Amino acid sequence: MVAMGVPAAENREATEAWSGPLFETFVRYRDLVIDGLGAHGEAAMAAHPPPPGGRVVDLGCGFGDTTQHLASLVGEGGEAIGVDVSGPFIDAAREEAERAGATNVRFVVGDAQGMEFDQAFDYAFSRMGIMFAANPVQLLRNVRMALSPGGQLCAVVWRRKLDNPWVHRAEQVVDEYLEHPEETDEPTCGPGPFSMANADTLSEQLKIAGFEEITFQRCDLPLKIGRDLDHAVEFNMALGPAGEVLRLWEDRIDEIRPKIAADLRQALAEFEGPDGVFAPASTWIVGARAPGGADTVQ
Numbered sequence: 477m478v479a480m481g482v483p484a485a486e487n488r489e490a491t492e493a494w495s496g497p498l499f500e501t502f503v504r505y506r507d508l509v510i511d512g513l514g515a516h517g518e519a520a521m522a523a524h525p526p527p528p529g530g531r532v533v534d535l536g537c538g539f540g541d542t543t544q545h546l547a548s549l550v551g552e553g554g555e556a557i558g559v560d561v562s563g564p565f566i567d568a569a570r571e572e573a574e575r576a577g578a579t580n581v582r583f584v585v586g587d588a589q590g591m592e593f594d595q596a597f598d599y600a601f602s603r604m605g606i607m608f609a610a611n612p613v614q615l616l617r618n619v620r621m622a623l624s625p626g627g628q629l630c631a632v633v634w635r636r637k638l639d640n641p642w643v644h645r646a647e648q649v650v651d652e653y654l655e656h657p658e659e660t661d662e663p664t665c666g667p668g669p670f671s672m673a674n675a676d677t678l679s680e681q682l683k684i685a686g687f688e689e690i691t692f693q694r695c696d697l698p699l700k701i702g703r704d705l706d707h708a709v710e711f712n713m714a715l716g717p718a719g720e721v722l723r724l725w726e727d728r729i730d731e732i733r734p735k736i737a738a739d740l741r742q743a744l745a746e747f748e749g750p751d752g753v754f755a756p757a758s759t760w761i762v763g764a765r766a767p768g769g770a771d772t773v774q
């Protein structure tokens with residue numbers, strides 16, 4: 477166990493990234509990220525709803541919009557706790573919840589991989605918040621141990637890049653020009669957003685972590701990646717695997733940035749429509765249960 481608010485040693489670099497450059501990028505593109513992922517999160521909550529009156533935890537909660545949504549679903553008799561390894565995200569989530577007048581929400585800085593939770597939960601949720609830990613099995617086991625017997629895990633994770641063509645194309649464009657830099661002082665975000673895309677691997681990790689009743693439901697819903705093509709190019713150059721490589725090269729690649737932007741424009745052009753740029757996006761809605769519930773056969 478690691479002390480509350482202190483990340484596991486192997487997650488320190490990712491925590492630095494999520495508390496600094498990635499937090500700043502997410503603030504800049506907050507609306508695209510939250511609106512874009514919103515439908516995937518709602519589909520997950522519909523597939524595995526939190527229990528009314530339940531105690532729920534939202535792992536890697538970011539700005540806490542999902543935590544607020546979970547709080548409204550469990551109702552006044554329940555409580556939703558948002559956990560994030562990044563202090564700046566938790567400060568932002570607290571401010572947003574206060575502004576919204578949410579009463580049954582709480583936010584805590586913590587590393588889901590190793591933190592000691594101060595209570596047991598009936599339900600654990602995560603929208604894109606569990607794939608950045610260095611030790612996924614340890615994170616999943618820690619979450620399973622925080623659940624009451626029979627407690628439900630519901631997580632949204634990216635499926636493979638090939639079915640998320642905006643990411644795949646951006647990466648292909650950047651790969652034409654750059655490799656991952658060998659030397660960088662910039663912190664990276666750990667295993668990265670696609671580290672749980674393989675259902676066989678994740679299913680095995682969940683089993684090793686002690687989960688039962690593991691299910692995967694494919695969710696294909698378009699994602700808005702820009703209000704127009706320029707905005708979409710800017711977004712792709714700031715976030716995701718392509719954005720990460722560009723960030724790590726910093727200002728050493730200023731002369732090739734316009735070429736990358738022009739190629740990206742072409743690669744994303746077919747997704748532009750009258751209401752913005754909408755690209756196909758594909759996630760897994762993952763369900764799993766902690767053993768010991770009423771329905772578990774012993």
Ligand SMILES: C[S@@+](CC[C@H](N)C(=O)[O-])C[C@H]1O[C@@H](n2cnc3c(N)ncnc32)[C@H](O)[C@@H]1O
Pocket residue numbers: 487490494495509510513535536537538539542559560561562565586587588589602603604605606608609
């Ligand atoms: C891609 S963002 C998703 C944020 C939010 N769930 C959403 O859907 O908008 C990933 C979040 O996970 C958090 N995170 C990364 N590693 C974590 C860990 N080990 N424990 C808790 N939170 C973590 C990051 O700080 C970040 O806020």
